[in-house]
Amino acid sequence: DSGVTQTPKHLITATGQRVTLRCSPRSGDLSVYWYQQSLDQGLQFLIQYYNGEERAKGNILERFSAQQFPDLHSELNLSSLELGDSALYFCASSESGSRGRELFFGEGSRLTVL
């Protein structure tokens, strides 16, 4: 158990819909990362937050948005869903600097868009 919790584990929805994925980082971790992994593909970095502020942005579509709340949990919002958005979405958390550089991953949220 990595200590990172993602909900829901599975989600099935239709094209054009909007969903929200939630991530609770490990206790004390200030950084949260979101990744997308399509079938048999690598991990695509979407976005990183550090203590509520956006720290880095990757290949995140304009239809997607994220935020990190004061209690450090994060949400990834996916809107106007398309078939190609079907993927595993992973959240990871870490401390920073000398306090630790390891990324701890959740079990992922599997999104299926029909």
Add this chain to the structure above:
Amino acid sequence: LAKTTQPISMDSYEGQEVNITCSHNNIATNDYITWYQQFPSQGPRFIIQGYKTKVTNEVASLFIPADRKSSTLSLPRVSLSDTAVYYCLVGDDNNNDMRFGAGTRLTVKP
């Protein structure tokens, strides 16, 4: 773009030592090198991390030459359960912008 380049796939046999090399020509002074293992439908899991020279833990060794432009993950005596995708990741001291490369798919055969 990812900062790293790895072989797409490798095959090995049980009991052999496996070495996976990662190129990171543009590594910065503050960057660390970390390797992760991922099984299907699971999140990646930390294996080992290093800055320079050699690091060893209970599951692997990491060799980093003086110029730090590459690194080699060494898995001693692999078993079937080591079949997975292995990612090399270069990140700064504050873990910013952590982009994974394509990874190396290791297949261990009996």
